[in-house]
Amino acid sequence: MTLGIYIQVPFCQTKCTYCNFHTGVVSRDRYQPYANAICREIADRLACAALNPTVSSSGHGLSRAESSITPEEVSTPEARQPSADTIYFGGGTPSLLDPSALAKILDALRTNYLLETPEITLEADPETITPEKAKSWLAAGFNRISLGVQSFNDRELQSTGRMHRRADITRATETLRIAGFDNISMDLIIGLPHQTRESWEQSVSELLDLRPEHISIYMLEVDEGSHLGKESLAGGTRYSAPAIPPDDTQAEFYDSACTRLVAAGYDHYEISNWALQGRRSRHNLKYWRREPYLGLGAGAHSFDGKTRWANVHDSAKYVSMIEQGISPREQIEPVTPEQALEEEFFLGLRQLDGIDLARIERDYSSLTANGARVRFAAIHRQIDSLRAARLLDLEGSRLRLSPKHLTISSSILAELLT
Ligand code: SF4
Numbered sequence: 001m002t003l004g005i006y007i008q009v010p011f012c013q014t015k016c017t018y019c020n021f022h023t024g025v026v027s028r029d030r031y032q033p034y035a036n037a038i039c040r041e042i043a044d045r046l047a048c049a050a051l052n053p054t055v056s057s058s059g060h061g062l063s064r065a066e067s068s069i070t071p072e073e074v075s076t077p078e079a080r081q082p083s084a085d086t087i088y089f090g091g092g093t094p095s096l097l098d099p100s101a102l103a104k105i106l107d108a109l110r111t112n113y114l115l116e117t118p119e120i121t122l123e124a125d126p127e128t129i130t131p132e133k134a135k136s137w138l139a140a141g142f143n144r145i146s147l148g149v150q151s152f153n154d155r156e157l158q159s160t161g162r163m164h165r166r167a168d169i170t171r172a173t174e175t176l177r178i179a180g181f182d183n184i185s186m187d188l189i190i191g192l193p194h195q196t197r198e199s200w201e202q203s204v205s206e207l208l209d210l211r212p213e214h215i216s217i218y219m220l221e222v223d224e225g226s227h228l229g230k231e232s233l234a235g236g237t238r239y240s241a242p243a244i245p246p247d248d249t250q251a252e253f254y255d256s257a258c259t260r261l262v263a264a265g266y267d268h269y270e271i272s273n274w275a276l277q278g279r280r281s282r283h284n285l286k287y288w289r290r291e292p293y294l295g296l297g298a299g300a301h302s303f304d305g306k307t308r309w310a311n312v313h314d315s316a317k318y319v320s321m322i323e324q325g326i327s328p329r330e331q332i333e334p335v336t337p338e339q340a341l342e343e344e345f346f347l348g349l350r351q352l353d354g355i356d357l358a359r360i361e362r363d364y365s366s367l368t369a370n371g372a373r374v375r376f377a378a379i380h381r382q383i384d385s386l387r388a389a390r391l392l393d394l395e396g397s398r399l400r401l402s403p404k405h406l407t408i409s410s411s412i413l414a415e416l417l418t
Pocket residue numbers: 011012013014015016019020021023091092093
C-alpha cells in the first residue's frame with residue numbers, strides 16, 4: 001500500500017503556554033544539522049528498511065541488512081520502493097527551516113521513493129511567511145499549507161504565547177494566494193483563555209471570509225506539564241488559566257461552528273476537520289484508516305500495518321545517532337489483533353462517514369486469534385447498548401457516531417471499548 005511520509009521538525013520560536021509537545025526553542029544553528037540528519041535518515045534507508053522483514057527488531061543499532069545497503073542499491077528501481085502519495089512536514093514549526101533545507105529533504109524523498117501525485121503539506125505559522133519563502137516552497141514542490149491560525153483575537157493569541165497576531169493571518173493568506181497556493185488549511189482552537197462567545201463567533205466569521213480549502217477545529221487540550229496545565233492544577237493567574245471558558249460553553253462553540261461551516265459549504269468529514277469538495281487531508285485520512293505511514297525526524301511515529309514505532313524524541317540525540325549511523329528507532333511495538341480491532345473503532349469512527357462493520361467482521365473473523373473474536377463480540381454488545389442510547393447510528397453495515405453527540409465523542413469511544 002502507498003505510504004504517507006511524515007517529517008517532524010521539533011523547533012518553535014516560543015513555547016505556547018498550553019503545549020508540552022517534544023518541541024523546543026533552540027539556536028538556529030541547530031536547524032541545518034537537523035535537516036541534514038533527516039536527509040541522511042532517508043538516504044540510509046533506515047526507516048525504509050523498517051518496512052522490510054530483514055530489519056533488526058532490537059531498535060538499537062543497524063541490522064546487517066540496513067547497514068549494508070549501498071548507494072547503488074538505493075538508486076535501482078527495486079530499491080525505490082515503496083511508493084508514497086502524501087508527505088507532511090509538521091512540528092513544531094517546520095516553516096522556520098530555510099526553504100533550501102526543506103527543498104533538500106523533498107529531493108531526498110524523491111530520490112528514494114516513488115512519489116505518486118503526492119499531496120505535500122507544510123505546517124507554517126503566519127508570522128514566518130514571506131513572499132520569497134512562499135515562492136520557494138511552491139517551487140520545491142509543496143502544494144498544501146497548513147496555517148496555524150488558532151484564533152483571530154489578539155488577546156487570546158497573546159495570552160497563549162503565540163507570536164502572530166490577527167493582521168499576520170490575513171497578510172500570510174494573501175501572500176500564499178499570490179504565490180499560487182490553492183490548497184490552504186487553517187485551524188482554530190476552542191477553549192483558549194479569554195475566549196468568549198463573541199470572540200469565538202468573530203474568529204469563525206473571519207476564518208470563513210478567508211475561505212481556506214480545509215479547516216480544523218480542535219478543543220484545547222491543556223497538557224498537565226505545560227505552563228497552563230500546571231497553573232490549572234496549582235492555581236494562579238499568570239497564564240490566564242481561570243479565563244478558560246467552561247466545558248459546556250466550549251461544547252456550544254463547537255456545535256455553533258459545525259452549523260456555520262456546513263452552511264458555508266464545508267464537508268464535515270472528521271470530528272475536528274472540514275473540507276471543501278475534494279480537499280480532505282489525504283495524509284491525515286491515512287491515520288484514521290490505519291494505512292501505513294513512515295515518520296522521519298526526532299519523535300516521529302511510524303506504522304507499517306503490523307507494528308508501531310517511534311524515533312527518539314530528543315532532537316540533539318537524534319542528530320547524533322544518525323551521524324553515527326545508529327538507528328534512532330525505539331518503542332517498537334507489534335500491534336496485536338485485539339489492539340488492531342480496537343484501533344479500527346477508535347480511529348475509524350472519528351470519520352463522520354463511519355466504518356463498515358461487515359468489512360471489519362470479515363477481516364477479523366479470518367484471524368486465528370481467539371482473543372480478537374472474543375473482543376469483537378464484546379464490542380458488538382457495546383454497540384447495541386450505545387445504539388439504544390442513540391449515541392451510535394447503524395445504517396446497513398455502516399456504523400457512525402451520532403452527529404448530535406460529537407462533543408462527547410471521546411466518552412462514546414471509551415464506552416464502546418470498555
Ligand atoms: S507552535 Fe505548536 S509545537 Fe510549538 S509550542 Fe506552540 S503549540 Fe507547541
